Amino acid sequence: MTGPGIAAYLVLSVVLFATGAFGVLIRRSPLIILLALELMVNAGNLALIAFSREWGSGDGQIFALTVMVVAAAEAVVGLGLIVAMSRRRVELDVDKLTSLRG
Amino acid sequence: MILASFTSGAGEVIVWMVWIGAALALVSSGIAVVLFSNPFYSALSLIGNLASLAVLYLLLEAEFVAAAQVLVYAGAIVVMFLFVIAYLGGRADTPWAGGPRIQNVGAVLVAGAIAVEVIVVIGLKAGGRLSDPARVTGSFGSPSEIGKLFLSDHLLAFEVTSIVLLVAAVGGVILGTAPHKHGEVE
Numbered sequence: 001m002t003g004p005g006i007a008a009y010l011v012l013s014v015v016l017f018a019t020g021a022f023g024v025l026i027r028r029s030p031l032i033i034l035l036a037l038e039l040m041v042n043a044g045n046l047a048l049i050a051f052s053r054e055w056g057s058g059d060g061q062i063f064a065l066t067v068m069v070v071a072a073a074e075a076v077v078g079l080g081l082i083v084a085m086s087r088r089r090v091e092l093d094v095d096k097l098t099s100l101r102g
Numbered sequence: 103m104i105l106a107s108f109t110s111g112a113g114e115v116i117v118w119m120v121w122i123g124a125a126l127a128l129v130s131s132g133i134a135v136v137l138f139s140n141p142f143y144s145a146l147s148l149i150g151n152l153a154s155l156a157v158l159y160l161l162l163e164a165e166f167v168a169a170a171q172v173l174v175y176a177g178a179i180v181v182m183f184l185f186v187i188a189y190l191g192g193r194a195d196t197p198w199a200g201g202p203r204i205q206n207v208g209a210v211l212v213a214g215a216i217a218v219e220v221i222v223v224i225g226l227k228a229g230g231r232l233s234d235p236a237r238v239t240g241s242f243g244s245p246s247e248i249g250k251l252f253l254s255d256h257l258l259a260f261e262v263t264s265i266v267l268l269v270a271a272v273g274g275v276i277l278g279t280a281p282h283k284h285g286e287v288e
């Protein structure tokens with residue numbers, strides 16, 4: 001085996017995921033929330049690829065590539081929503097978006 | 103495949119050094135993304151984050167995914183983020199404004215709980231099978247191998263991916279179109 005085992009990669013992955021989750025929870029700008037979401041998606045990808053190497057099968061890499069496509073689609077729709085919000089003069093602060101509240 | 107020449111002696115040390123460097127860069131740039139008050143700097147830190155992830159993918163012998171990571175994320179998604187931030191004027195948003203609110207305390211607790219929980223599970227399970235990686239052939243993770251998998255075993259995922267991208271593109275265009283002046287569509 002070259003380099004660290006899978007446990008090291010998984011710990012790194014969960015640290016990155018927790019950082020992203022922390023960012024989603026504390027930030028109020030939807031732009032930064034999207035960036036933190038990308039961190040979480042990438043943490044999942046790192047775990048998938050580490051397991052792919054662990055089992056010697058390429059399926060995890062296929063899954064990671066599919067996740068990458070979904071993340072790209074998510075970024076397009078999220079950024080489109082943010083641009084639409086700013087067009088309608090809605091303040092870019094997720095704490096003030098309350099019109100859908102029941 | 104790339105690492106085949108590193109398998110012995112000094113190579114092991116080099117791999118560990120590269121891994122530690124990439125890991126430190128990954129964690130510190132991740133924290134920078136979350137804590138910068140200027141969204142422009144956050145997006146730039148995300149590039150560093152994605153680059154160190156690509157290094158880790160190379161260490162895991164996923165060459166094609168590493169290349170796709172750099173192309174799709176650093177080349178397309180981050181540039182799109184930077185365009186939107188430039189368009190909106192990049193307003194600063196300090197993460198800790200207004201003192202320690204209940205939401206911030208909860209965020210620290212939740213993120214810490216996720217991290218500790220999974221690290222404990224990894225610690226419990228990392229003993230047996232998890233530290234015994236499979237042997238892989240030279241073509242593991244190469245574009246031709248990924249292409250074969252995508253067009254044979256995972257053809258459905260490949261086709262669904264194209265529909266997802268199409269729907270996202272249509273959605274992006276509709277969301278980005280200026281609202282009608284005469285008000286038939288708000």
